[in-house]
Structure formats: structure tokens, C-alpha cells
Amino acid sequence: MNDDCYSDAERQAVYRAIYERRDMRHFLPHPVDPNVLSRLLNAAHHAPSVGFMQPWRFIRITCPELRLAIHQLVEQERQLTAEALNERSDEFMKLKVEGILECGELLVAALCDQRQAHIFGRRTLPxxxxxxxxxxxxxxWLAARAEGLGMGWVSLFDPPALKTLLTMPDDSQPIAILCLGHVEAFYEKPMLEQSHWAQRQSLDNLLFENYWK
Incomplete structure (x- = not known):
């Protein structure tokens, strides 16, 4: 018996959050309770980091005009992505790829500036x-699912343009636009799987022993 093991119910809750987490695109325009948002951000801040550098920075977007400008940046990249997909362009354009204008909270996750000072664990793997x-x-994401909130990671944007829009330091880097909020329902499967864009691969094809083969 492992004394550090969680109870059956606690373990099931952890795995449930993992397996039911979804990249959400459809949101209800209800506000997120400030206490819940604080819990979620503290959960994010307690993530592991190499060399304990804690390189994450979160920008909470509360200005409606700024939210609209971010949406426009994403829409520009959506069009360019569609062009780059060639024969799958029309299929891609039918997908809903973000919920920026609908979600209760909009966050931008970024890499901090002055990261060159952190060498521990990054000398060969920056x-x-x-x-x-x-x-x-x-x-x-997992904490949001446990709180009954949906979250969507949006990566369709031009990093320099978003950095300029948010007046970020030169050596910082925006990583993700995060849509967070209440949802009518969570997808039964990942949305891109439901839409037949892609299927989850078998773990057997992704797990090797000793050597890559």
C-alpha cells in the first residue's frame, strides 16, 4: 500500500479531468467568477518549470476593443492558413477555430523576457x-475542466503582431490565446476528431522501448 496514493475517488477525479478535457470553441457569454479565475491562475502558476524559472506570463484581456483587435489578428491568420492547406482549405474554413468574442475570459499566455539569464536545464535545450x-x-486547462469551465487554445496568430498589439517586451514571446468560460456542453470527443479532421493515434504506435523503432 502506497501511503502517498490518493483515494480511489480522488484518483478517478484526476483521470476524469484528463480524459474529459477538451479544446473548446463554443462558449456562453457568462462571466467567470473572480474567485474561480484566481484558483485557475494559481493552478497554472504551480506548474513545473525547468530550473524553476517560471517563464509564464499571463495577460488578461478586459478591453473590448483589444479583444476585437485580437480576433481580427486571428481571422487574418485563419485565412492564410486556409490558403496554405490547399486541397483541405474549404474543409478547414468550415471549422470553428476560436471563441474569442464569446468567451467569458480571454487570456494571452506568453514567455517572459530576459530568459537568456536562465541557463539551468536550458544550455542544450533552450x-x-x-x-x-x-x-x-x-x-x-485541467483545473478549468474540474471547475466546469471550458478552455480553448488558439495558435492562429502572427506572434510579432500580437506582441506589438500588447506592448510586450522585445525578448518576450506570445505563445497562446486562451479562451476561457462557461459552455453549454463539452464535446464528447475532441472537436477535430468529431469533425473527421484527424483521429487519435494508437498509443502502441507512439511508444517505444530502449530504441526508436
């Missing part, structure tokens, strides 16, 4: 700062 921010986003 992208570990990005991995650390991704962990913070995942913490936020």
Missing part, C-alpha cells in the same frame, strides 16, 4: 522554457 509554459497552460 526550448524548455516553452515546455514549461505549456505545462502551466495544461494545469490551467
Amino acid at each position: 526550448d524548455m522554457d516553452l515546455a514549461s509554459v505549456a505545462c502551466a497552460i495544461q494545469n490551467l
